[in-house]
Amino acid sequence: MKIDTLIVGQGLAGSVLAWHLLEKGQRLLVVDRDEPNTSSKVAAGLVTPLAGARFALSESLETRLDYARAFYWKHEESCGRTFFHHRRIARLFQSEKERSAWTTRLENEGERYARFHAPLEIDPLRFHVPFGGFEMKEGGWLDVPAFLEYTRQALLERAAYAIARVESTDIAVEHGGVRWKNIDAARVVFCEGWRGNRxxxxxxxxxxAALGDILDLAIPALEDERRIVNRGGWLLPLGNGRFRVGSNYRHQFDSESPDETGEAEVLAKLAGITPAPFQVLRHRAAVRPVIRRSQVFLGVHPAHRRVAFFNGLGSKGVLNAPWYAAQLTEHLLRDVPLPRGSDLSHNHF
Ligand SMILES: Cc1cc2nc3c(=O)[nH]c(=O)nc-3n(C[C@H](O)[C@H](O)[C@H](O)COP(=O)(O)OP(=O)(O)OC[C@H]3O[C@@H](n4cnc5c(N)ncnc54)[C@H](O)[C@@H]3O)c2cc1C
Known part of the structure; x- marks a missing residue:
């Protein structure tokens, strides 16, 4: 079988890239191992425009944010389902230092920050607000598993999806392309997530890589809360008094399975957000693909131009994947240069 692009891995990276390549008329095969607890399947899918204690806005944040929202919205339009849920984020300060960092941002860079700012209204009996906070506009969350399943179905309809484990040793780089089993492709793109260097x-x-835990909880006392609440950790309302809470980062781990340490770390974050009583309904864990902070790395192999890589989505995959997939598509098909800091072939690790 002859195709244009073989994509290894159908997580968020592989899915979003597949859509961009399909739009360019590419013949694809996306191959995935179909594991139950991948980073994309466990992720809360939050988009938090102003992450971190200093509320820094990176240079192209608005571009990536607008692109991501338009991308998910386009797919919602085409299938009549909702994947991206717009939600304000009640951002509660953890300290006086955080409060003052935010006030300084608004004073000095108010024009740029105004887009994301609204005053906070919150009940101090239900949430911890000793230092105040603000409401962050333009946030939300992507139902990542639903988006993956929608993508998988679309690929199946095009006979462009297979369940298998691709070993890189089984890929032959041949003149003008690559070969895997009976597939001849012009290129292969590895979107393997945290095991991307095996x-x-x-x-x-x-x-x-960073292991993270997520708990699903029943918190009846907060049933009417619609916003995402963020204070050190985050609390995501799912409806009917159910919430998702997370998340921790563990760079050292022996197993990817949820354990008591992970649960305790997430519950400590919950305790910093709300005193409301809760019941744990479910505990999941998965490993985020991190290379350097949340910096995406992509591009072609320095020696094998038909072998490409898209990884390092870290904890901002939902926000970053669409815009970077667009850059990679242009690079692969038209040789348009990649953003320099993210171009794999220009990085000396
Ligand atoms: C606890 C937790 C919370 C998170 N919360 C958020 C959040 O709120 N917001 C956010 O934006 N991001 C969040 N993330 C991060 C987000 O999950 C990632 O940025 C993103 O989903 C990574 O996607 P990926 O496709 O690179 O990797 P993965 O999701 O790991 O996908 C890789 C896929 O490739 C398959 N695969 C790997 N190797 C092979 C092979 N050789 N052959 C075939 N298939 C293969 C795997 O089975 C998998 O399906 C969170 C992650 C975790 C763990």
């Missing part, structure tokens, strides 16, 4: 082509990329 791969003979990319074993030199320093993955710095």
């Amino acid at each position: 791969n003979r082509f990319f074993d030199w990329v320093p993955m710095n």
